[in-house]
Amino acid sequence: MIPVPRATYRLQFHKEFGFRHATALAPYLGRLGVSHVYASPYLKARPGSTHGYDITDHHKLNPELGTDDDFAAMVAAFRQNGLGQILDFVPNHMGVGGADNPLWLDVLEWGPDSDHAGWFDIDWDPDRRYLLNKILVPFLGDQYGAELKAGKLVLKYDEEDGSLAIWAYDSHKLPVCPLFYDQILGHDDPGLDRYSDLFSDLPMWRPQVAERARVLKTDLAMLTREIPSSRTALNKRIDALNADWKALDVLIQQQFWRVAFYGVAGDDINYRRFFNINDLAGVRMELPEVFRHAHARIVPMIEDGTLDGIRLDHVDGLLDPKRYFEDLRAATTRPFYLVIEKILAGHEQLREDWPVEGTTGYDFTNLVLGAMVDPSAEAAFTEFYRAFTGLSTPFEQIVRDCKIRIMENEMASELNVLGRDAGRIARQNPMTADFTRNILQRAIKQIVAHFPVYRTYIDMDGSQEAADRRDLDWAIAQARKAEPTLDPSVFAFLHEVLSGDIVAKPQSGFNRIAVLRFAMKLQQYSGPVMAKGLEDTTFYRYNRHVALNEVGGEPHRFGITAQAFHKANAQRARNWPNAMLGTSTHDTKRGEDTRARLAVLSDLPEEWTRQVSTWTRLLRVRQGDLDGSAAPDRNDEYLLYQLLVGSWPVELLERIDEDALHLYGERLAGALEKSMREAKLHSSWTAPDQDYESAMQDFASAALDPSRGAFLASFLPFAQRVARLGVQNSLFQTALKLTLPGMPDIYQGSEMWDLSLVDPDNRRPVDYARREAALDALHARLDNMEGRATLIRDLLEDWQDGRIKLAVTHLLLRLRAEKPGLFAEGSYDPLTIEGTRAERAIGFSRAEGEDRLIVLAARYPGVRDADPDWDGTSAELPPGRWRDLLTGRTTEGGAAALSTLFEILPVAVLQPAG
Known part of the structure; x- marks a missing residue:
């Protein structure tokens, strides 16, 4: 089990x-x-x-x-x-570069003859013939020749194991192949002369060359330890090479690696990476x-x-x-x-x-977020976003443009390889032999750009599910429209290859293994392109409502209906009852309570519009930028306001502490820098635009400057209101995660408020001492059912310290421990909610054997704050008496008024009162 x-x-x-x-x-x-x-x-x-x-x-x-x-x-x-x-x-993948991965170092040392040469996904026969039987090592911060001449590449001897290596910046170890040791050892010293000859004899030891080399290196180390004159002679040889960069270049050119400027990787990399990260190499x-x-x-x-x-x-x-x-x-x-x-x-x-x-659980993250975002506000948000930023490009087009940009830049080399391999397959049959690499590569680029999913899953058996076929059909149909100048037969050929249809019958004229391997390699490529194009580019360009710009999210979908919410949970209960439910991770773009606050904005579209219009005047006018044309652009400015509202520290809501404000400013600056560089519009990681970035950071600093009090005076009242309302969304999110079908995960520290920004901000140290003390103080008081309602009221009144979230989390975790069968195997059924305000709440029941549970949660706190009347809206409870686990209060079955159920908390977790 x-x-x-x-x-x-x-x-x-x-x-x-x-x-x-x-x-x-x-x-x-x-x-x-x-x-x-x-x-x-x-x-x-x-x-x-x-x-x-x-x-x-x-x-x-x-x-x-x-x-x-x-x-x-x-x-x-x-x-x-x-x-x-x-x-x-x-x-x-594994970490490479540096000097810490023995498998990678072995491959660098021996190239295709390494015992581990096939372990990494390396193309030893690339079109770039200068890389034949070599690995590109793109770890230099400047051009190879410049760094070589500047002495940043240095030959060193390891006296412990007798090995020689080129070191880049004293951090990246690039082993010299022992086949070339004789060129370094020379013949001036008797001891070195002998080992020079022994190393030059290594080819005669095939296929035990590497084993023989290890013995010789051990012996060489012993020689240089025991005979000082030999060590001195070796040092002189090494110093002479390091002093003559042209001679050092000759030695480097002979190796099985080619060290290069990191910018070369996009075009010439010949090993599969994790996305486009050079020092994470894919393993087979x-x-x-x-x-x-x-x-x-x-x-x-x-x-x-x-x-x-x-x-x-x-x-x-x-x-x-x-x-x-x-x-x-x-x-x-x-x-x-x-x-x-x-x-x-x-x-x-x-x-x-x-x-x-x-x-x-990223699917759950976005499901529960969608339940907090009011779909009725979409038109207002879209209209204001377009008016404020001047941007109207549809989200789907931005995604395609960003994916193409990734394929033409950071991941161009992988695309080149796919084009080459497609051409090799085409030439296997006279009917497709005229499809050139360039034509195929253009078609492949469009197909990948239009993929509606991260990847499909055809395997070496050629089997493919109907869902894969559907997504492939759609991508190719859209690609044809995007590249009308290409002959349709090119797309027909690629469709047959990627679906495996071309080798489904014997005597096709095509090599079955080559076709299926190509299809699988393209699948490995489409996922990273989607991730880099969508998550790491589009999500930093499309800022209509940044809470929706979350890993696994679809920002063009503005909220979901209760019906869609229930359908997704029922499917999980039926198919994946033990799936993980997450609301914050080390990779989420914003912390769970930051998103919960931002979701409140959909409840207040008119007020949000007024506030942003005021803030931009206050900040732009002070800079003399009356028409808003100076940097930063309106899109980045709009992002800034959302980040401020979502992540504004609780301790700064009531009063401004300059030390705390400074720390927050540093966190915000890091998030803004990442946002600008990931967007790749005004700046990037590879070519930072310091002028634009400085303008953005200065703009943010002006907003946070207490001496320029106009902005903060306008901002703080709104931030206070959103933060207070966001608490209700946070409790909504917490209660649902801990009671819906699935296995809930709590990200470190988020049992209390998690108002983090994008990583590394979300990996800051957690104050566990405060959490332990708070739990210890609450533990006994929560055991008192009679006083629980008063306690919960008090905790909600003092919500700023986060204990209300900790209390709800702890109570529901205890319930899960008491009723494991209910949560592991319990049924899931939507609860009937009737009345004119029914869309403002979600409810469901769970049952397993004699155990039953009903959960109700109120939506749209900003809407309810402006209009608190539930107008008789009720939830239909099963017969009997029910007790709310969170407040201890009881209610009778039948039509239960939501105004009563939500009198204390925006969530109710009901059990039979017995």
């Missing part, structure tokens, strides 16, 4: 938060009520990693987090406090040897019960995700919980034949 968690708590491990810190937290997490810690990756990663996804050794724990003993103590503390463990694991997890190596540590941890589950990162990067999931299941004898990071389009369903428990 799979050990499904009741609820998880995500911890972000890094150098400043290691195993000992987690050990100390175990009692608090146990008292809070979660059943499992959901840990960020903690296998060995590159030094200084803040996230752990840049793994360098699958067999070791990250030493920056603690020792093996520290880890064992943490596991023991978890068990003592009733906590299991879920581990975030990345199967798609479909190879059994690679799979066994990568799981040698975590499989035993599953078997011995250290781990109850795995969260898989970026599964769309895998060549064949389904096969990988099956291999992972087969690798263990003990069942385990398995969820995957998979972004689903609005019309897309998770594949029911995948042996997983569900996704990591």
